[in-house]
Amino acid sequence: MSAFPYRFPGTVGAGAVASDPAYAGLAPGESSGSVVTLAGRVMRSRPQGRVAFAQLRDWTGSIQLFAQATSCERFEELTRLALGDWIGVTGEVVRTKRGELSVEVATWSLLAEARLGFGDKWRGVQDVETRYRQREVDLWANESSRATFLLRSRIVASIRRRLDGRGFVEVETPILHPIPGGAHARPFVTHYNALHADFYLRIATELHLKRLVVGGFERVYELGRIFRNEGLSPRHNPEFTGLEAYQAYADYTDMMELAEHLVAGAASDVLGTTQLTYQGRELDLTPPWRRATLEELLEERTGTELTLDMGEAELRRRASALGLELEVRGGAGVVLLEVYEKTTEPDLWGPVIVTDYPKEVSPLARDHRSRPGYVERFEVVAAGRELANAFSELCDPVEQRRRLEAQAAEHAAGDEEAMVVDEDFLRALEHGLPPTGGIGIGIDRVVMLLAGASSIREVLLFPALRPEQA
RNA sequence: GCGCCUCUAGCUCAAUUUGGCAGAGCAACGGACUCUUAAUCCGCAGGUUCUGGGUUCGAGUCCCAGGGGGCGCACCA
Numbered sequence: 453m454s455a456f457p458y459r460f461p462g463t464v465g466a467g468a469v470a471s472d473p474a475y476a477g478l479a480p481g482e483s484s485g486s487v488v489t490l491a492g493r494v495m496r497s498r499p500q501g502r503v504a505f506a507q508l509r510d511w512t513g514s515i516q517l518f519a520q521a522t523s524c525e526r527f528e529e530l531t532r533l534a535l536g537d538w539i540g541v542t543g544e545v546v547r548t549k550r551g552e553l554s555v556e557v558a559t560w561s562l563l564a565e566a567r568l569g570f571g572d573k574w575r576g577v578q579d580v581e582t583r584y585r586q587r588e589v590d591l592w593a594n595e596s597s598r599a600t601f602l603l604r605s606r607i608v609a610s611i612r613r614r615l616d617g618r619g620f621v622e623v624e625t626p627i628l629h630p631i632p633g634g635a636h637a638r639p640f641v642t643h644y645n646a647l648h649a650d651f652y653l654r655i656a657t658e659l660h661l662k663r664l665v666v667g668g669f670e671r672v673y674e675l676g677r678i679f680r681n682e683g684l685s686p687r688h689n690p691e692f693t694g695l696e697a698y699q700a701y702a703d704y705t706d707m708m709e710l711a712e713h714l715v716a717g718a719a720s721d722v723l724g725t726t727q728l729t730y731q732g733r734e735l736d737l738t739p740p741w742r743r744a745t746l747e748e749l750l751e752e753r754t755g756t757e758l759t760l761d762m763g764e765a766e767l768r769r770r771a772s773a774l775g776l777e778l779e780v781r782g783g784a785g786v787v788l789l790e791v792y793e794k795t796t797e798p799d800l801w802g803p804v805i806v807t808d809y810p811k812e813v814s815p816l817a818r819d820h821r822s823r824p825g826y827v828e829r830f831e832v833v834a835a836g837r838e839l840a841n842a843f844s845e846l847c848d849p850v851e852q853r854r855r856l857e858a859q860a861a862e863h864a865a866g867d868e869e870a871m872v873v874d875e876d877f878l879r880a881l882e883h884g885l886p887p888t889g890g891i892g893i894g895i896d897r898v899v900m901l902l903a904g905a906s907s908i909r910e911v912l913l914f915p916a917l918r919p920e921q922a
Numbered sequence: 923g924c925g926c927c928u929c930u931a932g933c934u935c936a937a938u939u940u941g942g943c944a945g946a947g948c949a950a951c952g953g954a955c956u957c958u959u960a961a962u963c964c965g966c967a968g969g970u971u972c973u974g975g976g977u978u979c980g981a982g983u984c985c986c987a988g989g990g991g992g993c994g995c996a997c998c999a
Contacts (some may be wrong), residue, residue, distance in 0.1 A: 481957090500962090501955040520956075535949070549957050572933040572948055574960050579933085581991045593933085636999050682998045683923090780999085789999060813999050869999075907992095920990065 457561055460540040463491045467513020469545060470553060478547040488555060490515070491540040491563060493592065496573065499531035505548075506533070508541065508555070511598075517541060518554035525559050535573070536566025536592070584915050597910075603722055604899045604911055610721035611695060611714050611895070612675065618710075620671040620697060625660035627653060627677070633874045634658030634816070638681040640690075653679035657696045658816065658890070662845060663880040665698050665888050673697035675895070686907040687837060690916050693895040698845070702889035704828045707842040708805050711832050711891060712739035715803075715839065719902055730835050730901055735801065741832070743805045746792055753796040760784050760810055760825050767791070785810025785825070803834040815855040815871060817843035832893075839898060842891035849881035 469475070469488055478484055492510030494517075499505075502521040507514050521527045524543075533539065541560040548554050568589075571577035576593035583590040583597065590597045612622065630649065632639040634656030644651045657674045664672045678694040695714075699706060716726045716737045726737040750758050756770055764784040771778055771791050780790045788810055800806070808820060809829040817827035828844035846852050856878070862870035899911040909915035 496958095496960080498958045498961050499955090500958060503956045503958080505958045505961085507959085516959080518957080522956095550959080552957085552959070554957095569932055569949055572935095572960095574948070575934050577933065578935095579929090579991085581929090582933090584991090638998090680998075683996075685998080686993080688998060782999085786999070793999080809999095867999095869997095918990070 456563055457540075460491050460561060460563055462489045463510075463540065464488050465512030466490050466492055466508055466510045466515040469555065470513055470515045475545055475547070475553055478545075478553065480547050480551045481549045482547055483556070484545040484547075487542060487544050487558075489540065489542045490555060491538065493566070494533050494535060494537050494539060495570075495592070497531070497533060497535060504531045505554075506530075508539070509592075511602075516548075516552050516554040517543075517557050518546065518548055519557040524557045530557065530560060533562070534566055534569075536568075536570050538563040538566070580909075581917075584909055584917055585920070587913050600899075600903045600905065600911060601913060603903050606722045607718045607899055607902060608675065608693075608895065610718040611893075613721075614714055614717050615673050615697060618671065618713075620673045620699075621669055623661070623664060623669070623672055623674055624676065625654075625657055625664075625674055627679075629654050631872055631874055633871055633877065635680075636869045636871065638868050640679050640681050655680055656892070657694065658892070659874055659877040661696055661698050662885060662888070662890070663877065665700050666880045666883050666885050670700040670886075671698070684916060686909070687897070689896070689908050689912055692908070692912075695893040695895055696890065697893075698888055698890040700886045700888050703844040703887060704807075704830055704842055704889055707889040707891040708741075708743065708830060709739075710889075711805070711840050711842065711893065712741055714893065715832070715898055718898065723902060728902070728904075730904060731906060733801065733835075735803070735835060735901070737803055737834070741803045741805050743807060743830075745808045746788070746806050747808070749796050749800065749804070749806060750788075750792050753799060754791075758788060758791060760788055783812050785812025789813050797833055797838070798836045800833045800836060803832055803839070806831045806833055814843065815859050816846055816852075818846045818848075819851075834901060837897055838894070839901070840891055840893040842889070845885065845888040845890045847881065847885040847887065849878055852881055853878050 469490065475484055490508060490510065492508045494506050495509045495514065496507035504519045506517040508517050519527060519530055524530060539560055540563055541555060541557045543555045543557040546554055546556045570589055571593040577583055577589055628651040630651060632652040632655050637655040639652035639655050642651050642653065656678060657676065661672055661674060673695060675695045676693065677691050679691050682688055682690060697710065716739050719726045719728065719737050728735050728737065747759050754774055756774060758767060758770055764787055767784050767787045768778060771787065774795065776791060776794055778787060778790055780786050807830040808823060808826045811819065811825055811827045814827040814829050817829040820826040820828050830842055831838050832840040856871060856873045859871035860873050863872050896908050896911055900908060903911055905911050
């Protein structure tokens with residue numbers, strides 16, 4: 453039997469009481485006459501003989517507790533609480549003689565003990581390993597961490613609200629895929645015992661979502677976890693949150709506007725502005741964002757003209773002249789993209805909408821309506837990082853089969869990240885995919901930008917880490 | 923996978939270039955205090971210096987191996 457209560461109903465937020473305008477006019481030493489009930493952790497304790505002060509913190513904020521030996525039940529016991537103990541209190545809202553709005557404790561209950569501490573009361577917990585492995589400690593010890601994750605939640609809510617507001621329907625598609633598809637990445641493999649078959653954790657939601665557009669879901673999105681079997685870095689986690697949205701009767705130019713609407717909209721929803729500072733540098737997300745072709749940006753950055761038309765040999769020659777050692781195999785499109793990613797993308801502060809990618813590196817995007825060899829695709833780059841990837845979707849089942857078979861040949865030749873042929877997807881296209889625009893947005897990276905985080909681990913509650921050995 | 927950096931009390935950090943008794947603040951614990959704000963004051967404890975070897979009269983410090991973490995590279999079209 454535990455001495456702790458099973459419930460403690462009727463609480464209001466500490467932050468709400470602290471900022472309630474009803475108490476703003478309360479003079480030092482004055483009582484409000486209103487009694488409130490709160491619960492949270494004791495994060496500071498300043499017993500002082502026959503009176504005592506403490507800070508009570510819950511997830512809405514904190515407020516000072518005030519107690520007098522003459523009016524507070526079990527006063528001595530209250531002053532001996534450990535920092536971090538959970539308590540529930542009831543008392544009158546007062547302002548102390550020194551002017552601090554407080555709740556004068558009349559009755560209280562111990563809800564749970566904290567047997568371990570929450571770090572240095574001034575500096576918190578700085579050790580990043582502890583902060584990642586024991587996030588529950590980090591959230592109490594470091595106010596900025598708590599703020600970041602509350603911000604993340606609001607960003608995700610903002611994006612959902614804006615998509616819902618435009619008539620998009622949220623769906624959930626399988627995470628376990630019999631064959632991986634929709635992106636160029638190595639998958640995690642798992643085994644399904646009942647089917648005696650290996651399955652793959654999804655590397656994208658693309659193919660199922662397009663099948664839903666075929667099924668008549670004209671505006672559809674999924675916001676969920678994607679898994680890629682890749683290395684860890686400050687910008688990569690093996691599981692991350694992706695948004696993919698598909699809109700029938702739209703093309704990639706519509707997706708550009710949607711990207712601006714969602715990202716700039718989230719900024720203004722959660723920060724109240726689209727002009728921010730990231731890593732000490734100004735970043736203005738106010739739409740419209742600059743639009744430029746990949747080749748324009750390449751030439752701006754390198755001072756060298758590099759186009760698909762000049763062919764693989766010439767592109768490789770010019771890349772060498774720029775001092776690049778390319779190890780990629782592939783044609784002109786692969787080389788062009790590689791040079792762009794090595795020389796230009798990391799220095800694009802943006803935000804900029806980078807358009808018109810080589811068809812060779814975009815097996816799911818529709819041919820450009822006026823530029824042979826290119827597809828109607830763009831990426832949004834901000835702070836040197838890719839935030840979004842979008843295209844006019846390839847609708848032609850015959851062309852799509854050709855592209856996937858080419859991918860499958862690459863896969864068979866040893867490229868583990870190349871796609872394989874997904875017959876279910878191709879059959880769906882045979883039923884007719886209308887003109888459709890699609891976009892994928894890396895939610896973690898958007899959160900990083902808006903939260904000012906330099907590492908993706910700062911915006912993931914439980915980032916991937918090596919298991920500790922005994 | 924490779925390179926560089928890093929690991930000291932529960933937390934935050936010291937420990938004389940160039941090896942010489944491992945320390946402080948906070949937290950905890952005991953006490954004082956009727957308005958504190960990182961409360962203050964008195965007292966008392968607190969260590970496998972990441973692990974295992976080695977060099978040395980002597981290692982937190984130097985060397986080797988291993989582990990965790992950070993950053994960079996690779997990977998991530």
